[in-house]
Amino acid sequence: MRLLIARCRVDYAGRLAAVLPEAVRLILIKADGSVCVHADDRAYKPLNWMNPPCTLREEAGPAGERILRVDSPRGEGLTITVSEVLHDSSHDLGVEPGSTKDGVEAELQRLLAEQPEVLGAGLRLIRREHPTAIGPVDLLLRDAVGVVAVEVKRHAGIDGVEQLTRYLELLNRDPILAPVRGVLAAQQVRPQARTLAGERGIACIVVDYAALRDADEPGDRLF
Amino acid sequence: MRLLIARCRVDYAGRLAAVLPEAVRLILIKADGSVCVHADDRAYKPLNWMNPPCTLREEAGPAGERILRVDSPRGEGLTITVSEVLHDSSHDLGVEPGSTKDGVEAELQRLLAEQPEVLGAGLRLIRREHPTAIGPVDLLLRDAVGVVAVEVKRHAGIDGVEQLTRYLELLNRDPILAPVRGVLAAQQVRPQARTLAGERGIACIVVDYAALRDADEPGDRLF
DNA sequence: CCGTAAATGTCGTCG
DNA sequence: CGACGACGTTTACGG
Numbered sequence: 001m002r003l004l005i006a007r008c009r010v011d012y013a014g015r016l017a018a019v020l021p022e023a024v025r026l027i028l029i030k031a032d033g034s035v036c037v038h039a040d041d042r043a044y045k046p047l048n049w050m051n052p053p054c055t056l057r058e059e060a061g062p063a064g065e066r067i068l069r070v071d072s073p074r075g076e077g078l079t080i081t082v083s084e085v086l087h088d089s090s091h092d093l094g095v096e097p098g099s100t101k102d103g104v105e106a107e108l109q110r111l112l113a114e115q116p117e118v119l120g121a122g123l124r125l126i127r128r129e130h131p132t133a134i135g136p137v138d139l140l141l142r143d144a145v146g147v148v149a150v151e152v153k154r155h156a157g158i159d160g161v162e163q164l165t166r167y168l169e170l171l172n173r174d175p176i177l178a179p180v181r182g183v184l185a186a187q188q189v190r191p192q193a194r195t196l197a198g199e200r201g202i203a204c205i206v207v208d209y210a211a212l213r214d215a216d217e218p219g220d221r222l223f
Numbered sequence: 224m225r226l227l228i229a230r231c232r233v234d235y236a237g238r239l240a241a242v243l244p245e246a247v248r249l250i251l252i253k254a255d256g257s258v259c260v261h262a263d264d265r266a267y268k269p270l271n272w273m274n275p276p277c278t279l280r281e282e283a284g285p286a287g288e289r290i291l292r293v294d295s296p297r298g299e300g301l302t303i304t305v306s307e308v309l310h311d312s313s314h315d316l317g318v319e320p321g322s323t324k325d326g327v328e329a330e331l332q333r334l335l336a337e338q339p340e341v342l343g344a345g346l347r348l349i350r351r352e353h354p355t356a357i358g359p360v361d362l363l364l365r366d367a368v369g370v371v372a373v374e375v376k377r378h379a380g381i382d383g384v385e386q387l388t389r390y391l392e393l394l395n396r397d398p399i400l401a402p403v404r405g406v407l408a409a410q411q412v413r414p415q416a417r418t419l420a421g422e423r424g425i426a427c428i429v430v431d432y433a434a435l436r437d438a439d440e441p442g443d444r445l446f
Numbered sequence: 447c448c449g450t451a452a453a454t455g456t457c458g459t460c461g
Numbered sequence: 462c463g464a465c466g467a468c469g470t471t472t473a474c475g476g
Binding site: 001003005010015016017018019020021023024025026028030031032034035036038039040041042043044045046047048049050051052086087089091092093094095096097098099100101102104154158159162192 | 224226228233238239240241242243244246247248249251253254255257258259261262263264265266267268269270271272273274275309310312314315316317318319320321322323324325326327357381382385
């Protein structure tokens with residue numbers, strides 16, 4: 001990994017065209033050839049970048065300035081014109097062991113599958129990830145009245161309502177299942193989603209992740 | 224901006240839980256307090272990060288190791304346990320002038336507003352960003368037959384069709400405008416979106432950004 | 447400050 | 462390899 005702090009101008013041409021006027025920035029050149037240009041704010045997003053695979057060439061400009069030219073086989077090009085180098089160092093980082101992540105949405109679905117009564121009294125699980133032609137329904141439940149299709153989301157927006165609506169349309173064409181009711185279960189439901197769901201007779205249920213997890217493994221709260 | 228190359232372990236607890244086992248990584252501490260941890264690959268995405276606003280504290284661990292503790296008011300926490308520092312430097316980058324981008328959706332909308340006939344013979348512009356209760360319609364056009372609502376996207380997916388469908392439902396409730404036809408104009412239309420649009424009588428038009436720009440400023444192609 | 451839509455989104459997964 | 466959906470999406474913009 002090479003770290004460059006330099007006064008530079010940056011030109012990107014590819015999926016769009018972007019220009020960064022001259023200023024001091026961090027230029028990060030990674031072992032896989034990828035390059036990104038960072039300002040002194042916004043942790044996550046670089047000002048400009050080039051994803052691997054790409055090739056890096058270093059040239060001398062007409063006025064003696066250094067030009068870094070990064071090209072990708074996709075026809076994208078990033079040109080960094082360096083007028084002043086304030087820092088330049090290289091480092092060997094070795095292998096990255098990778099991270100282990102404990103996802104929330106999958107966990108939420110698992111917990112709701114084990115505690116379906118949270119979504120309504122008398123509800124029992126038929127199956128998780130019920131397959132349909134247009135994709136799997138997160139949870140399929142039933143009670144004395146009939147079948148319920150559940151869409152599980154961490155943050156439910158309009159797209160979640162639309163998704164569930166498409167599933168319900170399809171499921172309700174099956175005379176054995178119909179009528180199927182819809183439930184949108186999420187940690188947070190956006191107002192627009194709540195309104196649209198209301199118009200379509202879909203219930204919105206806000207679920208408490210911590211409470212579900214505590215109910216699943218009561219011992220955890222002791223630590 | 225502070226650059227740290229260090230052997231470290233990273234723990235994130237917040238919207239999910241993630242652990243990075245000990246390895247050598249780049250730790251980037253920016254002027255706005257944000258922190259991100261990068262491996263030697265993947266230009267764009269940090270292994271772990273904390274967005275502003277957040278606060279950074281530096282502590283000494285039980286075995287004398289340095290611990291960077293980053294906390295956000297949203298209840299997220301990032302803990303970096305440093306066992307060995309290989310590089311440590313700070314740099315003043317000054318102000319970032321910001322970038323100018325060309326070729327984003329707004330640009331596409333502007334060009335289509337100036338050349339509506341691209342979307343259909345005889346079409347003329349009524350207005351851009353036509354306001355409705357559920358948000359602005361990108362373009363409202365008319366021809367001899369009636370009114371056309373246009374949703375402009377760079378890449379049109381199902382959500383674009385849904386968005387336009389909502390607008391059409393609303394516009395068609397207005398007896399003065401109705402009947403309003405729908406057009407989805409995009410540089411790329413996903414198959415699923417094309418199918419759904421077809422079912423709903425919405426036309427999909429693939430637009431050529433370069434051609435639109437050339438027609439807008441013919442001189443450009445000479446350079 | 448909240449809500450909404452765009453993004454050079456990026457990243458995994460599955461057909 | 463392409464389509465599709467999730468993401469600790471992040472980021473910008475408007476009420």
